[in-house]
Amino acid sequence: MQNFTYQNTTKIVFGKGKEEDVGEYTAKHGSKVLLHYGGGSIKKYGTYDKVIESLEAAGVEYVELGGVEPNPKLSLVQEGIELAKEESVDFILAVGGGSVIDSAKAIAVGYFYDGDVWDFYYGDAEITEALPVGVVLTIPAAGSESSTSSVVTKLDGMYKRSIDSKLIRPKFAIMNPEITFTLPNYQTACGAVDIMAHIMERYFTNTDNVEYTDRLSEASLKTIINNTPKVLENNEDYAARAEIMWVGSNAHNGLLGTGREEDWSSHGMEHELSGIYDVAHGAGLAVVFPAWMNYVYQHDLERFAQFAHRVWDVDPDFKDLEWTARQGIKKTKEFFSQIGMPVTLKELDIPAKRLEEMAEKATENGPIGSFVELDTEDVLTIYNNALE
């Protein structure tokens, strides 16, 4: 186990009807908020009205900026920063999923910065201040509701880049599983893959002696694997929706990475896919992650065998760990298929022609990953292996 520092300050407010208390939680941090959200779903299903009512009851003023798209765009972030400055807001309330929250975090750091907020994402400026952010979560997936990261896409050049700072960890995250009843199955499945990927990016590590975080990770994966099919079968299964929602936060709040080196190359490779083709992040991960596993598993057969056995209940063949390891990868891929996710680039309608460009972009700052370091050639091979 490596030395680590860990602190997760986000207050989780979990359960039925909790979005109706958002005004009260917001009022503890601000008096004038930028209410940030995505498309029409929060209006269609009543969440918007409940939030507005609660803010008004708590005497919190608000200005609105909707329109956040999946793979949130820098242009809307810039618009949000202008608006936040003009209106002198002192808090940002994100009502949505990971894209809305990431966009809100970007606005939060841009608020105190005179230059282009992209500087933070490109590594040209350091985050020293941010407006506080609060969340009403509507899609369990990104874990952004209690994470320190934000991912934004710049259309000019199709760059998708991220920042990481404890200053953008949300103050509170209101999580009502009922709000997720109306999520389409495809989006639920994308969320499940994203959550699993957050766990697996930490699970496949070169750090020895990490039994506890291994076991916590396996517990988290099994919970997603058991509950996702239930939710796809019955969208209003509160219990299963709640399990997924709570795992989603813990998968990405840092706990599962304590004391371990993390990998994140699959996320890096996926960002190039969704940066260029605007596919759903979870769908991209369902394609990239198994291809990555197949490319790297021989680096640590014991770890992949443990994954197969503990997560997928594969009976280990101790004389053939390679076979055992492969069963875990196979089952991961089969599970993604079963829940309706693509597992090849072909299924995503992504052709071979720009793979080289993506491989170069993914590695433009040098090799990615730590479990196995991947250079441009490696990334290209993985993309090619994922074609069909």
Added chain:
Amino acid sequence: MQNFTYQNTTKIVFGKGKEEDVGEYTAKHGSKVLLHYGGGSIKKYGTYDKVIESLEAAGVEYVELGGVEPNPKLSLVQEGIELAKEESVDFILAVGGGSVIDSAKAIAVGYFYDGDVWDFYYGDAEITEALPVGVVLTIPAAGSESSTSSVVTKLDGMYKRSIDSKLIRPKFAIMNPEITFTLPNYQTACGAVDIMAHIMERYFTNTDNVEYTDRLSEASLKTIINNTPKVLENNEDYAARAEIMWVGSNAHNGLLGTGREEDWSSHGMEHELSGIYDVAHGAGLAVVFPAWMNYVYQHDLERFAQFAHRVWDVDPDFKDLEWTARQGIKKTKEFFSQIGMPVTLKELDIPAKRLEEMAEKATENGPIGSFVELDTEDVLTIYNNALE
């Protein structure tokens, strides 16, 4: 799953040599600290010197109060409060295990109160303010380093009572597994039982649909079960010490109880034992918990069968869940014995004569527990069943 609110603000600073940074962390919260500790072990093994050196280097003034005993006493707490007031300290630094930390928390709440601090423990006053507390953990067991609770014993009448408030959650907890190398095996084993008990008090619940916290709990228990024997065999097994230490905090920081009703009757019964006989809390729990399990398991055979299967790898007999359930209890008790813990009152040299008095005291505010509510008769039966 029940609705819940969860926030754990303690900063965990984990790893080799980290106690040398205590001055830096302390200086963020205070400039004059009450340094609170137990017997001589922190002086004997060098931790005291490192802490003092670090405080001085950071320019933090300190006054000292040592002498905290296991099952920390109200009298020393009162002395600490006087000293803290006289010296106008603005921070309390606990260097020790659960007893030292609990004593420090008691001083922290007593500092702002004109009456007797026992009023909080007896439920006659409400905690509205507390000095900030920091921790250098030397014994992984109580989980007090990131918990909201404190347990103190009043010798007059032999009462052991607790408080619970987020105001006493430590600001930081420095956890270096190396510091635990010198713990005697008996104390290590007591710690393991205490950690397991914190998990099991939450595991045995009447709340349905708690798969995720079940699995996290099982992961935590398995990690303790695997690593405790390793540490008893090799006291300087850093990896195993680290696993135990990190589980110890997570076992009692609230995470494993999110969305569930908790029980806590075994702790209640044990507090009467250690209140009167001054036995180590973990040793008392090793006696009480299996006796409690045997008394209540028929209330939910499925849950006890799951515990047997997932925690102890018992092959379930689906046609005989009662047998399956009993195997889990048997294995729990055997494990406690194997690591050198008593499993009967006789082994603790506790005779039958005061059991009735203890049963009455344990239930003086009404029945205890929630998985199965226990009245005075029930508690007495459990004590009697634990005799030998």
